[in-house]
Amino acid sequence: MPTQLEKAMDTLIKIFHCYSSKEGDMFKLNKGELKLLLQSELTDFLSCQKDPQLVDKIMKDLDANKDNEVDFNEFVVMVAALTVACNDYFEEQMKKKGK
Template sequence: MPTQLEIAMDIMIRTFHRYSCKEGDRFKLNKGELKMLLQRELTDFLSCQKDPELVDKIMQDLDANKDNEVDFNEFVVMVAALTVACNDYFVEQLKKKGK
């Protein structure tokens, strides 16, 4: 039976490929696929953002090799960064409650 971490890894892989296979290179996200993934999978994150160019900025930041696509490694960097930010927020909230 898989562990929770193994299940989480499987979900990340499957989620990436569910969107990357829609157009063009089936192993990379183009801007439209990335936008769709962000809108559907990170709804709360996007809903509090007011920047209409947010997807463009995320794409530029993630696209390390500048091929105008996001590969799985680049995608994992985004998920890891957001996870760290969420954890930092969670820890700060716990510290405030502890005072």
């Protein structure tokens, strides 16, 4: 039976490939696939953002090798960064409650 962390890792992989397999290279997200993933899977995050160029900026930041696509490694960097930011926010809120 898989552990919680193993299930989480499996979920990340499945979500990435669910969107990357829609067009073109099935192992990379193009801009449209990335936008769809962000809109479908990170709705709360995007709803707080007002920048109409947000997807373009995220794509540019993630695309480390500048091939205009996001591979799984580049995708995981985004998920890790967002997870760290959420944890930082959670810790800050807990500190405020403790005071």
